[in-house]
Each structure stands twice: as structure tokens, then as C-alpha cells.
Amino acid sequence: MRIAFLALLFAAACGDPRILDGKTYSKACTVASDCVGVFFGNQCEPCGCPNAAIATSDRVTYEADRSNALAACGPRPAIACGPCQDRPPVCTAGACGL
Secondary structure, three states, X not given: OHHHHHHHHHHHHHOOOOEEOHHHOOOEOOOHHHEEXXXXXXOOOOOXXXXXXXEHHHHXXXXXXXXXXXXXXXXXXXXXOOOOOOOOOEEEOOEEEO
16 A cells, blocks of 8 residues: 555656646747647547647757657557647747647
8 A cells, every 4th residue: 555655656746757738848939930739638649639839949849758758658559530620820929829
């Protein structure tokens, strides 16, 4: 019981490596082309459509983080996903969004 509690506490403190959130990525922009659509949340979900936008300057970092998160997912079943809704990134009041 004690080991299970410590494992749960450790996982909560370190975070789930499969989940990306937008807290560490820049959203600063001056025009829409400064932004890129990304998917935040559980990267193991088979159909992760863009649900947020970040500054293109953080795109390489995001892609590396996403690659690491996907590696933590293990084998994933082949699932046919429908097309994502076309929501181009926008720059509003200096911040990227969809």
C-alpha cells in the first residue's frame, strides 16, 4: 500500500509524460503567420486535432516534446480518423489562438 501511494505521489509530482499542456510554450505574436496550430492533451489519443496555437518560434520544441510523449504511449492501434476541423491560427491582442 505504501509503495502504491509513493508511486502515485511521484507520478503526480512529475506529471504524465504523455500529456502536453500549453503552459511552457510561447504564444506571443504580431501576425497570424507567427502562430501554428498544435494539439495539447493526452498525446496517446489517436485523433489529436489542433486545439490550441503557439508561436512558431516554439514549434521545434513542441515537436520534440510531442515525439517524446508519443514514445511514452507504446504501441497504438491503427484507427482511421476523420478530418480535423479547419481552424487556422490567429493572432489576437499579441497572443496566438485558434
